[in-house]
Amino acid sequence: MEMPLVFDPEKWSPESIFEFYVREQKTAKSKGAIRTVFRISGDAVVKHVNDESEVNVMKLVLKAKIPTARLLLHVEHGIYSFVVLGYTEGRTLAEAWSSMPLEQKEFVIKTLHDYVVQLRKIKDEHSSTPGPLGPEPLVCDTFQLGYRSQGPFTTYAELTGFLNRKLNLVNRKRPSNPLGPFNEDWPLVLIHNDLNMTNIS
Structure with missing residues (x-):
């Protein structure tokens, strides 16, 4: 599947994000890498979060003048929780x-x-x-x-x-x-x- 340039939340369900994440994680493991963040589009990444507290902190930090990745989407699939964050190219x-x-x-x-x-x-x-x-x-x-x-x-x-x-x-x-x-x-x-x-x- 070709990676879209722009993340469109309307085209992603909690189930499809879960399936994408699991597939990417399996691919990374097969190459000997342990990763928790994967590029889902040209401008976004998906990350597994352990609990609601991580999302709460992301929202809370918006009160400060600290540049952080934009929270584009937060979904839950069964016991799993994922966030989609804005991606900025760089080192x-x-x-x-x-x-x-x-x-x-x-x-x-x-x-x-x-x-x-x-x-x-x-x-x-x-x-x-x-x-x-x-x-x-x-x-x-x-x-x-x-x-x-x-x-x-x-x-x-x-x-x-x-x-x-x-x-x-x-x-x-x-x-x-x-x-x-x-x-x-x-x-x-x-x-x-x-x-x-x-x-x-």
């Missing part, structure tokens, strides 16, 4: 970094710092609940909390309690130089959770 920061002059690298670092500051300022009605954004507390599936999903944490205190139990295990192995406990002195903030050079273009 990732990982590809471009080695050939960039020092001044440009410094500009990129300053710009990314500004984006992180903006992310931390974004608030919504769920900002006081730890974990993924949603109408109710959600399970945290992130490597920072270990290999298993944790939570959901309904309050900041529940999260710090969990972290301090883990910290106690670490401190037992370093009794002469224990780490201080987690507390709730700092506000919960929005983070990217996978901010690396391959995700920046």
Whole structure:
């Protein structure tokens, strides 16, 4: 099937997006690649998202002055959820970094710092609940909390309690130089959770 130049949401059903994604993923795996984002048209890509929270964040970030891919479509097919995002031609920061002059690298670092500051300022009605954004507390599936999903944490205190139990295990192995406990002195903030050079273009 020839790839269309422009993504037309009227021509794609949740089922056809699911089938396209599965087919592209099988093709990538047969070539030894592990990919989660696939070009669906000349101007768009399709991505599998784990839960509604990722879509919520995409919409929330529109409040900031951070250039992000346009959300063209969000569909669900059974237990699977997909987003179609605008695609911009270009190189990732990982590809471009080695050939960039020092001044440009410094500009990129300053710009990314500004984006992180903006992310931390974004608030919504769920900002006081730890974990993924949603109408109710959600399970945290992130490597920072270990290999298993944790939570959901309904309050900041529940999260710090969990972290301090883990910290106690670490401190037992370093009794002469224990780490201080987690507390709730700092506000919960929005983070990217996978901010690396391959995700920046």
